[in-house]
Each structure stands twice: as structure tokens, then as C-alpha cells.
Amino acid sequence: MTETASTPIAGGKIESHRHSPKRLMLVGGGILVLLALIAIAAPLIAPHDPEAVEVHRVLGAPSLQHPFGSDVLGRDVLSRVIYALRASLMVSVSAVLASLILAVPLGLAAGYFGRWVDSTISRTLDLILVFPAMLLAVTFIAILGPGSVIAAIAIAVIYLPILARVMRTSTLIVSRNDYIAGSRARGASHLRVLATHVAPNAFGPVIVQASVLSAFALQLEAGLSFLGLGTQPPTPSLGGMLADGREVLIQAPWVEIFPGLAIVVAVLGFTFLGEGLRRAFDPRGVAE
Amino acid sequence: MTELLRVEHLRKSYATALPWGRKPPPALNDVSVVVERGKTLGLVGESGSGKSTLGRCILGLTRPDSGAVIFDGVEVQALSGRALAAFRRRVQPVFQDPFGSLDPRWPVGRSVRESLDCFGIGTPADRERRVLDLFDRVGLNPALAGRLPTHLSGGQRQRVGIAAALASEPELIIADEPVSALDMSVQAQILNLLMDLQQDLGVASIFITHDLGVVEHVSDNIAVMYRGSIVEMGETEAVMNHPQHDYTRTLLAAIPRPR
Numbered sequence: 001m002t003e004t005a006s007t008p009i010a011g012g013k014i015e016s017h018r019h020s021p022k023r024l025m026l027v028g029g030g031i032l033v034l035l036a037l038i039a040i041a042a043p044l045i046a047p048h049d050p051e052a053v054e055v056h057r058v059l060g061a062p063s064l065q066h067p068f069g070s071d072v073l074g075r076d077v078l079s080r081v082i083y084a085l086r087a088s089l090m091v092s093v094s095a096v097l098a099s100l101i102l103a104v105p106l107g108l109a110a111g112y113f114g115r116w117v118d119s120t121i122s123r124t125l126d127l128i129l130v131f132p133a134m135l136l137a138v139t140f141i142a143i144l145g146p147g148s149v150i151a152a153i154a155i156a157v158i159y160l161p162i163l164a165r166v167m168r169t170s171t172l173i174v175s176r177n178d179y180i181a182g183s184r185a186r187g188a189s190h191l192r193v194l195a196t197h198v199a200p201n202a203f204g205p206v207i208v209q210a211s212v213l214s215a216f217a218l219q220l221e222a223g224l225s226f227l228g229l230g231t232q233p234p235t236p237s238l239g240g241m242l243a244d245g246r247e248v249l250i251q252a253p254w255v256e257i258f259p260g261l262a263i264v265v266a267v268l269g270f271t272f273l274g275e276g277l278r279r280a281f282d283p284r285g286v287a288e
Numbered sequence: 289m290t291e292l293l294r295v296e297h298l299r300k301s302y303a304t305a306l307p308w309g310r311k312p313p314p315a316l317n318d319v320s321v322v323v324e325r326g327k328t329l330g331l332v333g334e335s336g337s338g339k340s341t342l343g344r345c346i347l348g349l350t351r352p353d354s355g356a357v358i359f360d361g362v363e364v365q366a367l368s369g370r371a372l373a374a375f376r377r378r379v380q381p382v383f384q385d386p387f388g389s390l391d392p393r394w395p396v397g398r399s400v401r402e403s404l405d406c407f408g409i410g411t412p413a414d415r416e417r418r419v420l421d422l423f424d425r426v427g428l429n430p431a432l433a434g435r436l437p438t439h440l441s442g443g444q445r446q447r448v449g450i451a452a453a454l455a456s457e458p459e460l461i462i463a464d465e466p467v468s469a470l471d472m473s474v475q476a477q478i479l480n481l482l483m484d485l486q487q488d489l490g491v492a493s494i495f496i497t498h499d500l501g502v503v504e505h506v507s508d509n510i511a512v513m514y515r516g517s518i519v520e521m522g523e524t525e526a527v528m529n530h531p532q533h534d535y536t537r538t539l540l541a542a543i544p545r546p547r
Contacts, residue, residue: 178389182389186455
């Protein structure tokens with residue numbers, strides 16, 4: 001702090017470069033694009049079949065042929081991490097997207113129309129918010145049975161009230177502007193006002209929130225799979241691999257470390273992107 | 289002179305009845321005003337006196353609890369669909385805050401064109417031409433039409449706001465504190481513009497402000513509002529020179545006058 005404080009303000013560069021939102025977004029976005037490419041191209045990149053059991057390679061140490069080593073059943077850890085990334089990203093991103101698709105119109109309606117529309121939507125969503133996320137997910141899976149689709153639905157339901165609430169708040173703020181009343185007076189229908197004025201101006205915070213929640217969704221998915229409630233074996237998932245590696249942590253730490261690192265990197269990617277977006281939308285740091 | 293707008297016994301309270309039963313004072317308490325064609329009514333009062341609420345009720349944006357807004361012989365509350373759109377075309381607002389009255393994501397030309405688009409006035413090419421005419425009309429360079437509001441000054445934004453209000457050729461303009469967010473020198477320019485337009489186009493207006501000094505210049509009649517009620521109403525000269533109500537006298541005493 002003392003260093004930056006003595007830096008002369010020149011050329012509009014007030015904040016140190018390290019913290020610029022652009023840099024954060026680029027790093028986060030770069031990580032995510034890279035991970036997404038790896039996930040999409042998994043069959044092309046993975047050096048081995050992720051489900052192929054090789055008895056003579058059980059708990060094999062990392063080598064040139066198997067850079068991340070092998071697991072309890074002699075399966076190649078690198079290939080499994082690549083495929084697991086695919087499953088995990090798929091579940092977390094589709095969960096958040098599904099949640100967004102419902103949350104945005106609900107939040108818009110609640111924030112714009114207010115009164116009984118707001119009460120109906122908000123109170124109903126509050127019911128979901130009462131439960132802790134993990135408990136809700138586990139309950140959901142207990143009813144519907146385990147699996148990655150169910151896990152995605154559970155995560156989507158958990159995040160629905162959060163995203164809807166963010167959307168409602170920013171809609172409330174935008175709706176107070178005179179150009180909204182002006183647009184009504186200039187003959188625009190409610191739907192037109194919502195689509196052309198309110199939604200575009202209220203969208204920023206919810207995108208930030210979605211990006212941050214994607215990080216949590218990834219962790220939640222890993223947590224569920226770790227407990228055996230998410231993606232089911234033999235399909236590799238990051239959480240499931242963590243569970244496998246736990247028992248052999250001392251003898252073969254690579255079984256645990258590499259999927260763990262993959263989770264860390266992916267979560268960092270989403271977090272950086274979210275933080276960068278947040279600062280870009282809120283350059284004065286009002287929402288700090 | 290014929291009557292354009294008549295507001296009768298308007299009442300409105302924002303329903304936040306507190307749990308221990310104390311009701312907030314109403315925003316409008318039995319308000320009646322009349323605006324004649326081509327004339328300006330200055331609506332004066334301190335913040336919270338209900339003058340903006342009255343403006344919103346007349347625009348049909350807020351529903352009053354009781355009473356009636358009668359525009360050109362037709363009750364506004366009863367309008368819907370096409371008749372409501374036709375009414376909206378004839379009554380347009382100009383807002384105070386030159387930041388909040390324009391969508392920050394829209395080029396200002398689009399904001400001016402909005403009413404033409406919504407009311408379906410003319411062909412798209414006509415609308416483009418009309419927007420440029422309007423820019424000219426309010427003393428703005430038409431080349432600014434493609435700019436975003438953030439790239440204009442406060443005075444320029446307010447001119448855009450006026451152009452947007454004029455687009456649908458209204459007969460009544462509700463100007464809610466149109467100059468109070470501007471510098472003194474810009475205030476005078478905008479006031480002159482408003483008065484010129486009014487003379488040229490014959491538009492009636494309700495000029496809402498807290499500044500009696502401003503209203504003196506622009507209005508034919510003055511209504512003074514205090515806590516949701518109109519305490520004094522009359523021709524500008526009469527009110528300025530012979531104020532009847534204590535509150536009006538206080539307001540008058542607050543005008544800075546060079547000696």
C-alpha cells in the first residue's frame with residue numbers, strides 16, 4: 001500500500017497494473033478457455049483410455065508414458081483428469097446456465113412490477129434459500145437418485161434464488177431511473193421497456209454472480225461426486241477421483257494431487273473471471 | 289382560452305401504513321389544477337411536497353387513489369390500449385436528471401426516436417429525418433445523435449431530453465425540475481429554449497420546480513404546493529407581488545435578488 005501510495009498518478013494509471021480488472025478477466029478467461037478446450041477435445045488429447053484397467057500398472061508412479069501416474073486399478077490419471085474435467089465443467093456450467101435462464105425473467109418480473117408479483121416470486125424463492133446448499137442437494141439426490149444430471153439440476157435449484165435475487169436488486173435500481181418512466185410515457189409497453197431498457201442495464205451484476213457461482217458449482221459437484229452422489233463410476237469425475245485417491249494418499253499421492261489441482265485451477269479461473277467482471281462493472285469499488 | 293387539462297380532487301398516498309398504525313401524510317391531498325391550451329402552469333413547492341407525484345399522475349404513470357385527471361375532456365384513468373397510446377402521444381415528460389433520463393446504453397438519437405418507434409409514427413426514414421430536425425430545433429448539432437449520453441454535457445443532455453419529448457408533437461409537456469441540475473448559465477439557455485419552443489409550437493406545459501425565481505420567468509400561472517396540498521394558485525404576477533399564504537411568502541423571501 002505504501003508503495004502504491006507514493007506512485008505518482010500519471011497517464012490515468014491510478015491503480016497498480018497487477019489489480020486491473022482487464023488483467024484478471026484475461027487470466028480467468030484464458031484459464032477457462034484452455035480448460036474448456038481440453039474438455040471438449042478430451043478424446044483427442046487423452047493419451048490413454050480413462051477406463052482401461054492395467055493390473056501391472058497399479059499405483060504406478062508418474063513416468064514419461066503416464067505423466068500423472070496410475071491409480072488403484074492401474075488407470076492413467078492424466079487421461080482420467082482430462083475426462084473428469086469434461087464431466088465436472090459440463091455439470092457446473094450447465095447447472096448455472098439453467099439457473100440463469102429461470103432466474104433472469106423471475107428477477108426482472110419481481111424487480112420491475114414489484115407489489116404482489118415481487119412478493120409471490122421472492123417469498124417462494126426464499127423457501128429454497130432456507131436450506132443449506134449441500135443439504136438441499138443431498139436431499140434432492142436422495143429423492144431422485146444419484147447421477148450427474150440430477151446433480152446439475154440440484155445445483156441449478158440451489159442457485160436459482162441467489163441469481164434471481166441479484167437480478168431483482170439490479171432491476172429495482174435500474175427501474176428507478178427516469179428513462180424507464182420516460183419510455184412508458186413515450187408509448188413503450190412493459191415488455192418493450194423490460195427488453196430494451198431494463199434487462200440490458202440490469203444484466204451486469206447477475207453475470208458476475210453467475211461467474212462466481214460457477215466456481216462454487218464446480219466445488220459442489222466435486223463434493224457430491226466425492227460422496228458418490230454425483231457423477232457415477234466408472235465415468236471419471238474430479239470429486240470421484242479425490243475419493244479414490246484418499247485411501248492411497250501416502251503410497252501414491254499423485255492419484256489425489258492431480259485431480260485436486262484441476263479443481264483448484266478451474267475454480268481459480270471462474271473466480272478470476274468473476275472478480276474481473278465485477279471490477280469492470282463497478283470500477284469505483286462501491287460494492288466492495 | 290380553452291381548457292386542456294383539468295385535475296380534480298386528486299388524492300394519492302403511498303401505501304406504507306406502518307405497523308403501529310401511524311399513516312404517512314398523503315403525497316397528494318385533494319389537489320385540483322387547470323391548464324389552458326398553450327399556457328404554462330408553474331408548480332412550486334419544496335421537495336416532498338407532492339409536485340412530482342402530481343406530474344406522474346397526469347402522465348398516467350401513477351394511479352391516484354381518488355379524483356380525476358381530465359385531458360381534453362377525457363378521463364385519463366379510464367384509458368387503455370389504443371386510446372391510452374394516443375393520450376401518451378399528446379402528453380410528454382421532461383425530467384430533471386440529465387443522467388437518469390437517458391438510457392446510458394443508447395445513442396441519444398435513439399432515445400429521441402423512441403416515441404416515434406413506439407407510436408409507429410412515419411416510416412423509418414421519416415423518423416431518422418425527424419430526429420435530425422429535432423436536434424436542430426433544440427440547438428444541438430445533429431452529428432451528436434450517434435453519441436452516448438456520457439459523451440454529452442449536462443446542458444446537451446437536457447436538450448436531448450427536450451427533443452425526445454417534442455418528437456411525438458405533444459400538446460402538453462410536464463417538465464419536472466428541468467433545469468435544477470444544471471449550472472446557472474446553462475439554466476438560462478434551457479429556460480429560453482423552452483420558452484421559445486412553447487411560443488413557436490403552442491405547447492402547454494406544467495413546469496415543476498422548487499425555485500420561484502425560475503418559475504416567475506416561464507409561467508402564466510403559478511400553483512404553490514405544500515405537503516400535498518395546493519395552498520395558493522393564481523396568475524404569476526398576482527402571486528409574486530401579492531402572496532396570500534405564509535408559505536408563499538417564505539418561498540419568495542428565499543429568492544436571492546441582486547440589489
